[in-house]
Amino acid sequence: MPAIHGLATLRRNLKRDLPASFVVFLVALPLCMGISIASGVPPERGLITGIVGGILVGLIAGAPLQVSGPAAGLAVIVFEFVRAHGLETLGPVLVLAGALQLVAGFLRIGGWFRAISPAVVHGMLAGIGVLIVLGQLHVLTDALPHPSGLDNLVAIPAAFFNFVSGEGNRAGAVAVGLITIAAMIGWERVRPARLKMLPGALIGVLAGTLAAVLAGLDVKRVEVPDAILSSLALPTPEAWGRLAEPAILVMALTIAAVASAESLLSAAAVDRMHDGPRTRYDRELGAQGVGNLVCGLIGGLPMTGVIVRSSANVQAGAVSRASTVLHGTWILAFLVALPWVLTLVPTAALAGILVVTGWRLVGPGHALHLRKRYGWLTAGIWLATLVTVVATDLLTGVLTGLGLSLLQSLPALARGRLRIEHAAAPETAGVPELRLSGGATFLQLPGLTEALERTPEGGEVRLATRDLSAIDHTCLEVIGDWASRRAASGTRIAVVGGSGAPHDRLAAVVAAPAH
Known part of the structure; x- marks a missing residue:
């Protein structure tokens, strides 16, 4: 009987997972190639990572609906590394980075990556987005990007002069890129409901080609x-x-840290999009480690969990990991049966896709959200991280953002360590109550997250803030996400027993949780 029931469940899931997997495949194919070009490596490297991320990581992932593959967020790092140290050195670096992720998952530190300030994460992604746009503007003219973001910025006037003067066939490449961008954005805005499975990136590449x-x-x-x-x-x-x-060891550590943070933050975002199984963060971290280790051994690019493909997976109706595994299978089948189709694609078309992708990573709306919700100081951390990433490098930018976040949290740390108490039922007339006291900062986030997840669903849950003396924006963001998910399941969250700025900020976040 259990076997029959399991087979019936598989068949029922496949009715939704099969079409969803094809949608993700159509989204992933141009992005895998485009990210490879942006990384300064042959396109097949990104496609290999897409296959490994789909089939292997999809089978063992701790976030069943998350899709893994090459990420635009790592393209700038890989480009600079390959330029300086050669493509042949990338494999051992990925093996070491994957091993570090495996160890981190085994040591159960996956939850700590959620403690990274949203301002730092969005600032890092925004900086990467700026670097991608600056580099791909040169690829749009069939030229090669320069080694750094500042070099690409300084070279833009010369590239424009070469375009105007008609050197080579730059006008043709620019036309292809602009057609790709226009088709991608236009399709996303006007596509009929019956054709929603066709992603804008694919339509853009088809139009440019x-x-x-x-x-x-x-x-x-x-x-x-x-x-x-x-x-x-x-x-x-x-x-x-x-x-x-x-330099090689630093690169491995950088890829492991950035890929882990991006994957786990993406998984947290995907959890907010569906009502299925929640992410098991340590298992997901270990699965990403296995994927990067294998990619290093066979010649792929570094991988992360990717929010664009993951959101497409959820929106297409996927309900299990079968969709992710099948999308990797379709990429493999395409490479075996139709590799010649790829040779028709102009690199300017892929650059056009990445210009749009990079601009969306910049996401100025994130800065406005941070300023409105948490104040100018938090928005300043976002800006400082962005500028440092563009002006120096990714690692320096992230460390700058983390250092500023720590400085921002010092007043809260001075108020004492966060203490969390689950109130006994008789004291709250049978209503579960989570009592918070002391200063809540990102340094105590794993414990706070665990306490929040232990609260029951349905009915009412109280957050008692009588002795809460301070709370930073990272904790507010996590509580807001938790409140949003609990509200969707019918739970009523009440912030009680306090007054002053920490109480008011927490009450405002719970009343209007982040989406």
Whole structure:
């Protein structure tokens, strides 16, 4: 009987997971190639990561509806590393980064990544978005991007002059890129409901490719080997020998930290989109480690859980990990059966997709949200992180943001450590009550998260703030997300027993939780 029931459940799920997997495949295909180009590596590298992220990570992930693959957020890091140290060194770096993620998952520190300030995370992504846009503006003209964001910015006037003067066939490449951008954005705004499964990125690439083919434009196109999977290869002994170099070790640590943070924050966002199983953060962290380790061994790009593909998965109706696994299977089938189709795609079309993707990563709306909800100081952390990422590098930018977040939390830390108490039922007439006292900062976030998740669903839950002396925006964001999910399940959250700024800020967040 259990076997029959399980088979029936699988069939019922496949009715939704099968079409959802095809939608994710259509979203992932152009993004995998585009991110590869932005990373300065052949497009098949990103497609390999998409396959591993779909099939392998999809089978073992702690976030069943999250889709993993190459991420735009790591493209800038990889580009600079490959330029400085060579593509052959990337494999051992990914193996080490994946091993670090595996150890972190085993040590159960996945929840700590949720303690990173939203201002730092969004500032980091915004900085990466700026770098992607600055680099891909040059690819739009069939030119090569420069090593750094500032170099790309300074070179824009010269690129514009070359375009106006008609050097090469830059006008054709720019036309393809602009057609791609217009088609992508236009389709997303006007697409009929019956064709909602066709993503804007795919339509944009198809439009740009069709324009280049019909007009006979002499523009750069994607280059792929005849047997695309023949590029799979283990790292050489010489590449393994470079693991002892300080720059290589720093790169591995950077990829492990950034990929972990992006994956787990993406998983938290995906949890807010559906009512299915919640993310098991340590398992998800370990699964990402396995994926990066395997990608390092076979020649892929670094991977993370990706919010764009994950949200497409949820919106397309996926209900289990089968959708993620199937989308990786479709990428593999496409590479085996139709690799020649990729050679028709202009690189300017992929650059157009990434210009839009990069701008959306910048997301100025995040800064407005932070200012309105948490004040100018928090918005300033976002801006400082963004500017430092663009002006220096990603690691320096993130450390700057974390340092500013710590300074912002010092007054709260001076008020004493956060204490959390689950009130006994008789004291609250049978209503569960979570009593918060002391200063609530991101340093106590794992304990706060665990306490919130232990509260029952349905009925009423009280947050008692009588002795809460301070609370930072990271804790407010987590409580707001929790309140939003609990409200969706029919739970009433009441903030009681306090007064003053911490009580008022918490009450406002619970009354209007973040979406």
